[in-house]
Amino acid sequence: MDDRKDLRLTDEGDERLVPLMRELYAAPADGAYWDGLESRVMSLIAAHRMGVVRLQSSLWSVLEKWAAPGLAAAALLFVAAGLFLSRDDEAELRTTYEEVTAPTVVDELPGAVHVVTAPRDGSSEREATFRYVLSH
Amino acid sequence: MTDAARNPDERELVGLALEGDPRGFAGLVRMHQRRAYSVARAIVLTHEDAEDAVQEGFLRAYQALATFDPGKPFGAWLNRIIANAALDLARRKKVRNAEELSDAMPSPFRDPAEDAELRARLQDALAKLPERSRAVIVLHDVEGFTHAEIGEMLGIPGGTARSDLHHARQRLRGLLENLRG
Numbered sequence A: 001m002d003d004r005k006d007l008r009l010t011d012e013g014d015e016r017l018v019p020l021m022r023e024l025y026a027a028p029a030d031g032a033y034w035d036g037l038e039s040r041v042m043s044l045i046a047a048h049r050m051g052v053v054r055l056q057s058s059l060w061s062v063l064e065k066w067a068a069p070g071l072a073a074a075a076l077l078f079v080a081a082g083l084f085l086s087r088d089d090e091a092e093l094r095t096t097y098e099e100v101t102a103p104t105v106v107d108e109l110p111g112a113v114h115v116v117t118a119p120r121d122g123s124s125e126r127e128a129t130f131r132y133v134l135s136h
Numbered sequence B: 001m002t003d004a005a006r007n008p009d010e011r012e013l014v015g016l017a018l019e020g021d022p023r024g025f026a027g028l029v030r031m032h033q034r035r036a037y038s039v040a041r042a043i044v045l046t047h048e049d050a051e052d053a054v055q056e057g058f059l060r061a062y063q064a065l066a067t068f069d070p071g072k073p074f075g076a077w078l079n080r081i082i083a084n085a086a087l088d089l090a091r092r093k094k095v096r097n098a099e100e101l102s103d104a105m106p107s108p109f110r111d112p113a114e115d116a117e118l119r120a121r122l123q124d125a126l127a128k129l130p131e132r133s134r135a136v137i138v139l140h141d142v143e144g145f146t147h148a149e150i151g152e153m154l155g156i157p158g159g160t161a162r163s164d165l166h167h168a169r170q171r172l173r174g175l176l177e178n179l180r181g
Helices: A017-024 A031-049 A056-101 A125-135 B008-018 B022-043 B047-063 B074-104 B114-128 B131-142 B147-154 B158-180
Strands: none
Touching: A017 B114, A017 B131, A031 B022, A031 B047, B008 B022, B022 B047, B022 B074, B022 B131, B047 B074, B074 B131, B074 B147, B114 B131, B114 B158, B131 B147, B131 B158, B147 B158
């Protein structure tokens, strides 16, 4: 078990641990491996120059870059849709209101006096309409 | 002494690469790939991921070559790009690699060889460290980079790299204690 106690890192390093880490992280020693890696890198670059290949990570980074603007655009779209629907409702309400308050042809009897009640100070259009309806 | 001064051909290779001659960049790859691998390997968890990070890093370097200042050392510039590629890859594959490693690693109690046991426990502890902590330990203790060089690679001040190293060692020590228990 003493050996296990040796498996510690000190600020000065560790005589037993560092060689183990060097072993774990050792680069391949075979020269052919490096020739192969160089070929793969150059093939990748050649393919990139011809526009044949993009690295998977490039796609991820593109998606990551688009994520924030995409969310912002979606939020704007949501707000715009909300405003549009809200205005649509308002327009519909106003149309209904005008249909109710507008004088009909039947009301326009010959000789009838068309009374228009102007809103007084502080009175709303709705109150004016109410008064108009009562006066008929 | 700069890389360019140490490697008299490097400047020429950079010049060729900037002119679009593939032999220039191929020469730079040949010259720097071992160091690039060590930098990537210090950050990611597996040899295969280090290979991917090296390839991606070289491609990024190629794409950004026009922004490289030929008066500065190419190796330091490249190492930073490689480190960034490795950090990106490590973040993407963090969970998957942790699962693969824990499945692939032999249990300390199943392996009678003491070195294998210690290696497995160390590998387990290193895999549990955050990328930056693992990177500063390996880059410093295994690869022999200075705090300033590590800081430059990881985009942090040299002093931060030094304090990161101290904290990373403390954390690794704690993990090894836990594993020992």
